[in-house]
Amino acid sequence: MYPDPISVTRITSIGAGPIGGGWAAHFLARGYDVTAYLHDTSETEAFHSILNTAWGSLTDLGLAEGASLDRLRIVTDLEQALEGAQFVQESAPERLEIKQSLYAQMGEVLPPDVVIGSSTSGLTMSEIQAKCATPERCVIGHPFNPPYLLPLVEIVGGDKTAPDAVVWAGKFYEIAGKAPLLMKKEIPGFVATRLQEALWREALHMVANGEATPEDIDIALMNGPAPRMVSQGQCMAFHVACGAGGMATNLDQFGPALKLPWTRLEAPELTRELRDRMVDGCNDIAGDRHFEDMAAQRDREIVAVLRALREARLG
């Protein structure tokens, strides 16, 4: 039903803000033809500024063959902006009535096999697609700021989204150089923001209680969890740190620590089912890799990151 995502060459990016501009820059850097829809010509200068900032970083990261800022077209008429689009990334303002009206219009104009990905962080696709006549192809494709640098895109449909469209979006974003995460459920904050928000609220509690300053919070994160977390997420970090026993040892041995007041967030009950999901999940990620090899790879990556940061800070 949907065309092969590898055949996509023309993308329309809607929105003149940092997210819309960031997406436009990213797609241009991956070698796509990009049409940017701005609401008003008065937004052009700010849009170019975002684009140029992003382009510098993207050039340093390495452009795809044929990638060029010349392949950008800026349009302020919506119908014209959607002409020929094979994929649409929507980063309009985060107001439901604006998005609903936009999706109603796009639903009429765009062929039904053109997938639309929304950058929304605070709305659900079930809400956004409510007034769209062709809601099956509408998904959320939520980036992480800055969107031209961070690879994550969280993908989830709404009540009326076709499962095929979600799968298609996952494949498309991967081809387009992103790290797609196909979500299991439509939940507020998706996955990454929920994790970040838990950390953030614990930080606010600590500052409110005089336990830490904002500077302390940042020193702790930048020099503690972060350089490891670029190499291993928290699940694999614990899995590998526990040696041969992995996540099973972590939960069976240190499970009681989940009751300790190490954060204000209460842990869920560590049921057998949760324990097994965590253990099986980590074993699946590890595959046939030995924990010592994974630890060595982690260390190589941390060393590379620390060296790169040192140089970037000196330079």
Place this chain on the structure above:
Amino acid sequence: MYPDPISVTRITSIGAGPIGGGWAAHFLARGYDVTAYLHDTSETEAFHSILNTAWGSLTDLGLAEGASLDRLRIVTDLEQALEGAQFVQESAPERLEIKQSLYAQMGEVLPPDVVIGSSTSGLTMSEIQAKCATPERCVIGHPFNPPYLLPLVEIVGGDKTAPDAVVWAGKFYEIAGKAPLLMKKEIPGFVATRLQEALWREALHMVANGEATPEDIDIALMNGPAPRMVSQGQCMAFHVACGAGGMATNLDQFGPALKLPWTRLEAPELTRELRDRMVDGCNDIAGDRHFEDMAAQRDREIVAVLRALREARLG
């Protein structure tokens, strides 16, 4: 009262596990003479294995002038191990009776101007120092795993610790190549583990509720918050993302989002006092740097980190 921390050349590291071994490797790499106290000669082989693993990474990071594995001495007699020590890093097993007995012994043997830093993650210094006759110089100096790579050391005293000893430890760890964080209060989990634990428990909730798999959690972290968090902690990430308005805009405009169900952790009340602490704290960190320069530096660092990871993964 305490000698100039720059004059320290001889360190005793207590403990044969990954933390003790990691500390010994770190101090050797920084050019110190290190005496490692092992409880039993049977631990020697495992200790050397930890040390050698760490040494490879530390060599890649760059050794201090004169740094050498030959400057390590392994001793299984405690008194002998403490002879001549100018600083002690204690990484004994995490059992209170073991630590209390050890600090009682060290308290008798070590001159009172030799600071002892404990690697404990689960005990408080007030408990650990309870049976020590010279508790004033006892502090917690909590590393983050792996301790030979991650710079963070969280420092806090117990009820009987002299404030001078805490300050001394901060200076010493900094000279020794670490990123010290002088804590404001003795709290369970210190700062970094509290932040990580909030994130971890939210992750467990998500897996328990079928909202995400362990793989989803790790994909989200590694490709979303982490590559930015090595460059900016969460406070400065929000501060800089909000442009000229900084953290004030973040809290004044998006403050209501703290009530949204974006995590299971309830946020503290956003009082005027908390708001001001956050805003003032971020302004202090920023100093006279313009937000655009900070965003540009963030981008340079993220690019450097992503490139370094790509190369480390290609091998």
